[in-house]
Structures are given as structure tokens and as C-alpha cells.
Amino acid sequence: MLALLAGIFLIHLTGIILLLAATINNAWWVTDTVSTDIWARWVWVNGAWNYTDLPDIHTYGEEYLQAVQASSCLACIFSILGLFVFLGQLFTLPKGKRFAFSGIFQLIACLCIMIAASIYTDRFHRNEAGGWYGPSFILAWISFVLTFISTIIYFVLRKKTA
Amino acid sequence: MITLLAFTSLALLATVHQSDSIVIYTGWERHALVGSDIRLSCSFFSWHWTSEDVTFSWSYRPDGAKDSIAIFHYTGGAPYVDNKGPFRDRLEFVGNPPRRDGSILLKNLDFGDNGTFTCDAKNPPDIVGRASSVRLLVFEKVPVQAGVITGAIIGVVLGLLVLVVAIYYLMRFLVARRVFTLSLSKKKGKGKEGSQPKQASVFDTFTH
Secondary structure (H helix, E strand, O other), rough: OOHHHHHHHHHHHHHHHHHHHHHHOOOOOOOEEEEEOOOOOOEEEOOOEEEEOOOOOEEEEEOHHHHHHHHHHHHHHHHHHHHHHHHHHHHHHHOOEHHHHHHHHHHHHHHHHHHHHHHHHHHHOOOOOOOOHHHHHHHHHHHHHHHHHHHHHHHHHOOOOO | HHHHHHHHHHHHHHHHHHHHOOOEEEEEEEEEEOOOEEOEEEEEEEOOOOOOOEEEEEEEOOOOOOOOOEEEEEEEEEEOOOOOOOOOOOEEEEHHHOEEOOOOEEOOOOOOOOOEEEEEEEOOOOEEOEEEEEEEEEOOOOOHHHHHHHHHHHHHHHHHHHHHHEEEEHHHHHHHHHHHHHHHHHHHHOEEEHHHHHHHHHHHHHHH
């Protein structure tokens, strides 16, 4: 029982860490000299990385960028809140009940990061051939999978001991 | 206690009288659209009463230029607006000097009006003070700050979350209270055996 709980906790925690890494690191799209999104752009100039702003809102992705930013932030927030809710439910849930509340939070986090990653995949860099998707983008999709698994676990698991 | 209070207030007044200078307030930066009007406000703080000889002067320094040009002066109870310079026929005095307000109105803005506007006010005998500057930025379209939309979305969703949780707990509390009062009234009317099972079943159906 304890090993199972530890495993579930670890999956949730890993999900949070990957979400944070995907959101904070500006590496959704990478070329040889540029590492960009979703907050700013790193440009390799004269042998050093320079931190620059993203192009103007109307020429780069328009409002879709704000949607990606907002939903990836929300995914992080809901996942972290879900962790605390899970810990709380561990001690207050009556025997035999499901961890529904934690499951709901993880579900919302999963949906949010899915929205963020989907919008980014569909609306950005569609015609650019000179680059590839960076580590943050990949982590975003992996954390989608992890939060989804976590959601399922929470909705299926029943509390065994009081 | 009272003597301490009197002493501290006297000391405060003394120190304040030392820094007896006029303090001028304008904005820091103003944004406006091409073709619109903008009101540049200027007011001051002074320990002396507003004198009849109070003066306001505005000067303008275009972006990139080194010299500034005077564009407005109020003295002896009369305003003198720019009639030769870059703002001729576009400047209007909308201030109220007895109320310490020396604001001006710039009409029909253009990109060439980008620059720094400096307001200098004097309230005799309080004439020592620093002039204050406000920077004017003229835009074709008012830019939406990038973070505002993102922040708004996050704020709204979190607000909804808090609302939903609050409503959930409120409903639970209300139903529990209603059931409690119902069971009380039943106890008074019929007796213990009749009411106990009913109370338990209502609870069960709700929390399931």
C-alpha cells in the first residue's frame, strides 16, 4: 500500500516538474541560432546567447501565443494545487471513497497542457523548415501523458485504510 | 504623553520647515493616439498659501533634440500660449492656478509631438524646487501589453475555481443545516425512533 502511494505521488510530482520545465524554459522551437517561445527568445549572436523579446503580437502568432502562455501556466497551477489536494484527501477521505477531487484537478491540468501544446503545434512554425521542436515542447507532451495517467489513477483508486 | 506628542510635532514642523521647497507633480509617461487630444497635468505642493503671483511654465524638448523650447507661461493671472512654435493653435490652458493646477491641453497630436514636456511652477516666496517632466508617446494604435491577456485568462480561470469550490462547500453547509433543523422539528413532533433513519439516509444520498 505504501509503495503504491509513493508511486502515485512520484508520478504526480514528475508531472509537475515536467510541466514547470516546459513552461519556464524558452525552448519550444529551436534552430541553430535561435531558441524561442513561449515567453522570450534566445538568439546566438557573436558567440553568446542574447535574451530578446518575441516579435510583435500582431506578426507572431497573434493571440494564440497568449493562449499557450495562459494554459501552460494554468496547467502548472492546477497540478501543484492537485498535489496538495491529494495530500489533504489522504488524511481526510473516508474509507472506500475515491480520490475524486485530486482527479479533477489533474484532469484540468491535463486538459490545459493539451490545449497549450495543441495550439502551439497547429499555429506556430508551420512553414519553417530550418528548425525543430525543442525540449520544452517535448516535455509538454510528455507531461500531458503523465497527468492523464495520474488522472486515471485518481479516479480508479479507492482508499483502503482509514 | 501630551508633552511628548507636542514635542514630536514641533520637531517635525521644524524639520519640515527646513526642506521648504516647492514639489511639482506631473505624470511620468503619457500614451496617446495620433489625432487625439491629451491633457498634461501639472500641480504642485507648497507649504505657503497659493500666492497671487503664482507662475506655471511648460517647455518642450523633442525626442533626440538637445534644447527645449518654452511653449506656455502663466503669470500675473493670465495664461500665454504658444503662438509661433510647434504647438501654435493647438495648445489650450485648462488649469486652475488658484487650485494649484497648471494643466495644458494638446490637440490633434502628431508623431512629431513625441518628446519630453517639463512643467515648472513657482509660488512666491516658495521658488526653490525641481521642475518635473512627463514623456509623451504618440502611437498609431494603442499597443496591448503582452502580458495583460495572459494574466487575464489565468485570473479568470482561478477566480472561477475559487467560486466553484466556495459554492460547493456552501451548498454542503446549507443542506446539512436544513437536515439538522428538519430532524430537530421531527424529534419534537414524533420521538426519536421515527426521525433517526430518515436523517441518515438524506446524508448518504448527498455525499455519495
